[in-house]
Amino acid sequence: MSARPSVGWIGTGRMGYEMAARLARGGADVLAWNRTRAKAEPLAQYGATVADRLSELAGCDIVFCMVAAWKDVKQVMGELLAEKSRPRMVIECSSISLEGSAELRAMLAQRGIDYLAAPVSGNAKVIKAGKLSFVCSGPRKSFNEALPLLNMIAPAASYVGEGELARIVKICHNVFLGVVIQSLAEITVQKAGVPRHAFLEFLNQSVMGSMFTRYKTPAFVNLDFKVTFTPELLRKDMDLGLDAGRRLEVPMPLASATRDLIQSMIGRGMKEEDFATLLVQQAQASGIELQPENVEVKDGLS
Numbered sequence: 427m428s429a430r431p432s433v434g435w436i437g438t439g440r441m442g443y444e445m446a447a448r449l450a451r452g453g454a455d456v457l458a459w460n461r462t463r464a465k466a467e468p469l470a471q472y473g474a475t476v477a478d479r480l481s482e483l484a485g486c487d488i489v490f491c492m493v494a495a496w497k498d499v500k501q502v503m504g505e506l507l508a509e510k511s512r513p514r515m516v517i518e519c520s521s522i523s524l525e526g527s528a529e530l531r532a533m534l535a536q537r538g539i540d541y542l543a544a545p546v547s548g549n550a551k552v553i554k555a556g557k558l559s560f561v562c563s564g565p566r567k568s569f570n571e572a573l574p575l576l577n578m579i580a581p582a583a584s585y586v587g588e589g590e591l592a593r594i595v596k597i598c599h600n601v602f603l604g605v606v607i608q609s610l611a612e613i614t615v616q617k618a619g620v621p622r623h624a625f626l627e628f629l630n631q632s633v634m635g636s637m638f639t640r641y642k643t644p645a646f647v648n649l650d651f652k653v654t655f656t657p658e659l660l661r662k663d664m665d666l667g668l669d670a671g672r673r674l675e676v677p678m679p680l681a682s683a684t685r686d687l688i689q690s691m692i693g694r695g696m697k698e699e700d701f702a703t704l705l706v707q708q709a710q711a712s713g714i715e716l717q718p719e720n721v722e723v724k725d726g727l728s
């Protein structure tokens with residue numbers, strides 16, 4: 427790979443925008459495209475170029491992709507691969523199934539394009555704080571080549587093996603995310619009378635506290651549910667986990683119950699805000715009407 431490969435970036439939603447911004451700010455030569463162009467335009471302030479058409483990215487050395495579900499990845503990749511010129515490598519970061527990822531690997535292999543599956547852990551604020559992590563699979567050589575770019579976006583990038591192994595790791599991670607936030611909602615909404623900020627202050631400093639419980643604390647205390655990750659995207663990941671569990675004949679009782687609770691929330695129309703609104707659903711089911719506590723609490727990121 428040349429010292430400064432040209433990098434195409436597909437998808438500048440909540441995650442993709444912040445990831446591409448870190449690359450551009452780190453000095454990479456970034457050409458970004460988003461279906462809704464306006465969301466990509468502010469990347470120009472960091473030196474990135476915004477493409478009018480996805481096809482323009484086909485001439486880049488390396489193309490990253492961060493869209494939503496497999497059907498969306500397939501659509502954008504289909505368009506990219508219809509072009510005569512081809513990137514040397516595709517790095518796909520969306521949370522998608524193993525099957526989708528394997529289909530993409532085959533599409534790319536037919537055209538001699540290297541492929542790294544590289545989903546991530548962390549939300550947009552985590553990216554900004556420089557605490558995102560990648561989990562990667564594919565040829566070790568591709569991982570080694572991609573690492574300098576991955577490290578401009580995230581300090582941590584784990585290589586877990588060949589093929590689509592990174593996909594199952596990411597799916598497991600998000601099943602855990604769903605189960606943990608539901609459990610956190612169940613224990614934070616309490617009728618015993620402990621203020622949420624006091625409860626979470628203790629929990630966050632205990633052996634059970636984590637980067638996740640800390641950065642969800644402001645939402646749980648002050649009921650700020652500005653979207654970081656939508657309930658529908660979380661349901662997608664729970665479904666990917668449960669599908670894999672069925673195929674591999676693994677029982678996942680906690681994941682099954684949590685999936686239905688997320689579905690109940692979506693069915694009640696609670697889908698435009700953050701997935702942390704599981705707290706509100708838990709309060710409703712407990713006969714409590716939550717009020718913001720209006721207490722300044724730290725998220726552990728800034």
Ligand SMILES: NC(=O)c1ccc[n+]([C@@H]2O[C@H](COP(=O)([O-])OP(=O)(O)OC[C@H]3O[C@@H](n4cnc5c(N)ncnc54)[C@H](OP(=O)(O)O)[C@@H]3O)[C@@H](O)[C@H]2O)c1
Pocket residue numbers: 437438439440441442460461462465492493494495497498499501502519520521522546547548549550654655656659
């Ligand atoms: N948010 C998180 O905390 C988080 C954390 C880790 C992983 N993820 C995963 O990261 C991916 C992106 O999540 P996000 O939160 O950034 O979602 P998002 O804000 O909804 O962004 C989705 C992006 O995909 C684009 N897109 C969707 N369908 C498309 C299609 N058919 N053709 C072209 N572009 C399409 C959207 O374009 P438009 O702007 O035109 O709609 C947008 O750029 C998902 O796979 C998600 O599961 C999210």
